[in-house]
Amino acid sequence: MDLTTVRWFLMVAELGHVTNAAAELRVSQPGLSRAIARLEEELGIRLFDREGRGVRLSVYGRIFAEHARRLVAEQEAARRALAQAADPERGEVVLAFLHTQGVWLVPELLRGFRQRHPQVTVRLIQDRAVWLEEAVREGRADVAISSPQPETAELAWAPLITERLQLAVPADHRLAGRRRVRMAELAGEPFVGIKQGGGLRTILDELAARAGFRPEIAFEGEELQTVRGLVAAGLGVALVSPQPPANEPNEPQGQAGVRHLAIADPGATRTIGLTWVEARTRPPVVEGFRRFVLSRVGELSRGAAN
Structure with a gap:
């Protein structure tokens, strides 16, 4: 059953006359009659009853017509969706990103993109790095902003910014008056950590291991705002991403009870990048978003350094 014949059937049903329907469709009357006959043979039912010089739907034809209209409507909806997806100024982009990038990086990118x-x-979609990679690989997300660089060859990755990580401590902590700290000085301290699978948790474990200790995780969270809140309550110290640029509105920067110290150890950084599947066909709207993000690398790096 092809949809052209279904459309022809609906025209005959609407006009009640094969000759008039053929003229409307600009096809020959014998050709239209043969197409309807083939459709009836395929379905094994008679779709029309003769009525004088015209035709009317049979009891079976009326049932089929309801489904035929839905078939045609679905095809038209699919055509509209495809046309929209092929339009770089319309359609949808699914962006996955780390919880920690929801404070300034992602909002900054989206603000600039929406203006254009x-x-x-x-x-x-917000999640931990391992789940973001899976979402992109499975096609549930078009691109992802994540860290570290994926190890899967299927995923392409381009760096956006490199963050200098900090140590968040309670305001009354013994180190609160310092500007810099070495990881070795934190042995025995209770840590508020990002859950396992998070990039910051992996970096914390690596930095601590190089300093000769294993961090004591007192509490785990998924979002830095929660982590900083637990630090402010005196429940531990935490490895955190830097505060947003000073010209960006943000709650953590003004959060009472927390001090942020630079970490002197090498490797106390993480690089945030854009991930996508290079071999997958990208609709123009998705490719436009990808190119826009990559075009902002220099500006984003300057913002992260401020």
């Missing part, structure tokens, strides 16, 4: 492409919808 106001008709594009951006759907957001």
Whole structure:
């Protein structure tokens, strides 16, 4: 059953006359009659009853017509969706990103992109790095902003910014008056850590191992705002990403009870990058978003350094 014949069937049903339907469709009357006959043979039912010089739907034809209209409507909806997806100024981008990038990086990117492409919808997914990679690989997300660089060859990755990580301590902590600290000085301290699978947790474990100790994790969280809140309550210290640029509105920067110290150890950084599947066909709207993000690398790096 092809949809062209289904459309022809619906035209005959609407006009009640094969000759008039053929004229409307600009096909020959015998050709239209043969197409309807083939459709009836395929379905094994009679779709029309003769009525004078015209035709009317049979009891079976009325049932089939309901489904035929839905078939045609679905095809038209699919065509519209494809046309929209092929339009770089419309359609949808699914962006996955780390919880820690929701404070300033992702909002900054989205603000700039929406100014240029106001008709594009951006759907957001937040999760840990391992799940972001899986979402991109499986096609549930178009691109992801994550760290570290994926090890899977299937995934392409381009660096966006490199962050200098900090240590968050309670305001009354013994180190609160310091500007810099070495990881070895934190042996025995209770840590508020990101859950296992998070990039910051992996870096914390690596930095501590190089300093000769294993961090004592007192509490685990998924979002830095929660982690900083637990630090402010005096429940431990935490390895955190830097505070957003001073010209960005942000709650953590003004959070009472927390002091941020530089970490002197080499490797106390992480690079945030953009991940996508290079071999997968990207709709123009997705490719436009990918190119926009990559074009902002220099500006983002300057912002992260401030």
